[in-house]
Each structure stands twice: as C-alpha cells, then as structure tokens.
Amino acid sequence: MNGIIMLFFYAAIMILATVTMTKKEKNVVNFCVGSRSENWILSALSIAATWIWAPALFVSTEKAYSAGWIGLFWFLVPNALCLVIFIPFAKRIRKEMPEGMTLSGYMKEKYSSDGVKRVYLFQLIGLSVLSTGVQLLAGSQILSAVTGISFRTMTILLAIIAISYSLFSGIKASMLTDAIQMVFMLIACSLFVIFGLRNTGAESILQGINGISGDYTKLFSGKGMEIFLSFGLPTTIGLISGPFGDQSFWQRAFAVKKEKLGKAFLLGAVLFAIVPLSMGILGLMGAGTGYQAQDLGTINFELIRHFFPSWAVLPFLFMIISGLLSTVDSNLCAVSSLTTDIAGGKDIRKTRAAMAVLLIAGILIANIPGITVTHLFLFYGTLRASTLLPTVLTLKGVRLTSRGIIAGVITSLAVGLPVFAYGSVLNSGPYKTLGSLLTVLLSGIIALAASGKERRYAR
Numbered sequence: 001m002n003g004i005i006m007l008f009f010y011a012a013i014m015i016l017a018t019v020t021m022t023k024k025e026k027n028v029v030n031f032c033v034g035s036r037s038e039n040w041i042l043s044a045l046s047i048a049a050t051w052i053w054a055p056a057l058f059v060s061t062e063k064a065y066s067a068g069w070i071g072l073f074w075f076l077v078p079n080a081l082c083l084v085i086f087i088p089f090a091k092r093i094r095k096e097m098p099e100g101m102t103l104s105g106y107m108k109e110k111y112s113s114d115g116v117k118r119v120y121l122f123q124l125i126g127l128s129v130l131s132t133g134v135q136l137l138a139g140s141q142i143l144s145a146v147t148g149i150s151f152r153t154m155t156i157l158l159a160i161i162a163i164s165y166s167l168f169s170g171i172k173a174s175m176l177t178d179a180i181q182m183v184f185m186l187i188a189c190s191l192f193v194i195f196g197l198r199n200t201g202a203e204s205i206l207q208g209i210n211g212i213s214g215d216y217t218k219l220f221s222g223k224g225m226e227i228f229l230s231f232g233l234p235t236t237i238g239l240i241s242g243p244f245g246d247q248s249f250w251q252r253a254f255a256v257k258k259e260k261l262g263k264a265f266l267l268g269a270v271l272f273a274i275v276p277l278s279m280g281i282l283g284l285m286g287a288g289t290g291y292q293a294q295d296l297g298t299i300n301f302e303l304i305r306h307f308f309p310s311w312a313v314l315p316f317l318f319m320i321i322s323g324l325l326s327t328v329d330s331n332l333c334a335v336s337s338l339t340t341d342i343a344g345g346k347d348i349r350k351t352r353a354a355m356a357v358l359l360i361a362g363i364l365i366a367n368i369p370g371i372t373v374t375h376l377f378l379f380y381g382t383l384r385a386s387t388l389l390p391t392v393l394t395l396k397g398v399r400l401t402s403r404g405i406i407a408g409v410i411t412s413l414a415v416g417l418p419v420f421a422y423g424s425v426l427n428s429g430p431y432k433t434l435g436s437l438l439t440v441l442l443s444g445i446i447a448l449a450a451s452g453k454e455r456r457y458a459r
Helices: 002-021 028-033 040-051 054-096 103-111 114-147 151-169 171-200 203-207 223-240 247-255 258-288 296-307 310-343 348-366 373-385 388-395 402-426 429-458
Strands: none
Touching (some): 002 114, 002 151, 002 310, 028 171, 028 310, 040 054, 040 171, 054 258, 054 296, 054 310, 054 388, 103 114, 103 310, 114 151, 114 247, 114 402, 151 171, 151 348, 171 296, 247 310, 258 296, 310 348, 373 429
C-alpha cells in the first residue's frame, strides 16, 4: 500500500509543478524546444536526469560490488565523459542551424536528402521506442514486486504518469520535472552514502575496493583486463555514441540558451556522475562487509534493505521512479519533435499524438514474454552507435554523400548487430567488443568510401 501511495504522491508533485510553473503550449516550436533560451542550470539538471536510466542505478552498484573500483570506473567515467565530448558538436549544430529542432532535420537539410532523413528517423525513433520499453520493463519489475500491482498494470500506470504532465507543455514540462527528479536523486544518494558510512564505517569501502572476491586490483592486467574486454571497452564505445544517437540531447542543445550551452552540458555531466558514484560506493560497502548478494541485478535494493531501516526503501523507490520517468518523458518529447520531420511542424495534435503512440509501443515491448533489459539494451545500443561517425564527420565539415551515409548506416547495422548479439549470447568479451567496433566504424568507413567513389564517378 505504501508503494501505491508513493506513486500517486509522485504523480501529484510532477503534475502540480508542471501546471503551476509552465503554461499549456499550443505552438509546436515552443512545445518542442521552448524559448530556445532556457535556463542553463535547469537545463543541466535536465541533461543529467535524462542520462540516468533506471537500470543504470543498479549497474553501478553491481559493478562496484562484483568488480570493485575497476568495474565502477568503466561504468562511471565513460558515462560522464560522453556528455563532455558532446559539447563541441552541440555548439556546432546550434551555430549551423539556430532554428532547428532535430538531428534528422539537420542531416536532411545538410544533404538535401529525404533518404538520409528517413535513415536517421529510423534510428532516432527506434532508440526512443526501445529506451522507453527498457524503462517500463526495468521499473515495473521492481515496483510490481514491492507494491503487489501486476507487472502489466504497472507498465501502463507508469506510462500514464509520464504522459500526464508531458502533454501539457512538452519540453518545458520535461525539463522542469527532470530538474525536480534530479534534485531528489542527488539528495537521496547523498543521504544513502552518509548513513551507509555511519552504519558500516569508512573502512568498509577500503575493504571492498577490489570487489567482493578481492581479485580486481589492476585496471589493465589479470581480472582487470577481463573486465575491460567484456564490459569496459564495449560499454565505452556504446556510451560515447549515446548522446549523438539520442534526439533528447540534440533537443536540449536547441532549447538551452545558446551562450550557456557548454556550461549546461558540463554541469550536467558532473551532476550525473554523483549518482552512479554514490550507488557505486554503496556497492563497495556491501563488498567490504562481505554481504552475499541474492540477485546481482538488484544488489543496491538488497543493500538498502540490509543496511538501512525499512522506511529507507521508500525514498529509494522514489529515486528509481525519478530515474525511470525522467528518461521516459524525455523520450516522449524527443519523438514529438521528430514528428515535425514526418508530418510537418504546424499541427500540435499530431505532435502530442506521437507521445501516446510511443508509450503504446513501449508498453507492448515491455510486455513481450521473455524479453529482458539486456535484449533491449543490445538493440538500442547498436542503433545509436550506427549513426555516430556520419554525424560527427558531417559536423566536423567532412562532406559525405547521401548514398554513402545510407549505405554506411545499413551496413553497420547488418554486420555489427549480429556479431554483438552473438557475443552477448555467449557472454564473450572479444565478440561483444568486435560487434561494437564494427557498428561504430563501418558506418563511417563505408560512408567515406562510398562518398569518395560517387564523387570520382561524377567527374
């Protein structure tokens, strides 16, 4: 019953904040990118919250617990670094297309090609759908177990909460609620670390620094090399491409005040890092005290219940919902902006309808029998990596051709995805790494080669 009350309390806070602090938008541009001069601190909080997805709150604890500081390093550093790397490219697209809204719109304008636009729309919308499915799947598994509400009902309930405030004012509602969610996550993480230190002592972190087995001592040798090949390298490749293949971040690049864009993303990276670092410290504490995990996938939930009073579960669940729905509402706003590239940018009804369609697709995916977070992460991680190099090359001024870009993206998906899937099924680090590299590199190599060949024949 407490869990159900918490859900309604959460929904009431977000809806009330949206209705009282934003106005209902009737203009498509304002709905998708706001005033284009949104407050940079609010934007930084929104960027950080958008980059935190619910399962990631568990991964940082799991990796710290099982592989010590090395596992935490390979999750934390690339996650924060990718937002910093994104900054010059966000500035570039804002400079070249000051009135833009989407990455697909920019690429279409750059190459005067509907084919390129369609390839990018496939990637960006596909990512939004699969990411939404991941959030609903991961969040509903935890919350249904705690509240007693069926999994299917929980996916629908979470979707309704996210769309209830997002429909009102679009990107402004998303950024405002993201900021509220992020502030709460920062407070909760800080309190968990402080009270964890009081309960277990600082020495528990030192004792658990090398993981529960104590074998993870060096970054690039022994067990450390195993973690690098099986987790560190493929994760880094996937994470670095993350913001580049996610319309949510391009949308915020178009929405924040132009002069403060860099500061917003840099602060967002720092604020984001606090959350997985805090959850990682919790994992080190668990390892240091010798706690034996029942389920590594939910290790931080176990540790919260083990080290803290029973009431601490509620703020933890509130934090999980915040991480979950901050990503879902960002996906809703992302797909609403992408609709302008499909149906034009004048009908607000179509823009809002796209949000409902996305949630229906996300609910259906989350309820596929036997589907797992790993399955969905596999597909959308590969999807967003497939357009990384064509995007980067274009923004760096390298002139490709539309046929080259289309051939590169299709090849990277056709070759990289099966190899990565094979590696994931076998849990083979080398194959996962090879699949990740093929996905990223093939799109750029094929795009460059095909573009060069096309230009030579044109002469």
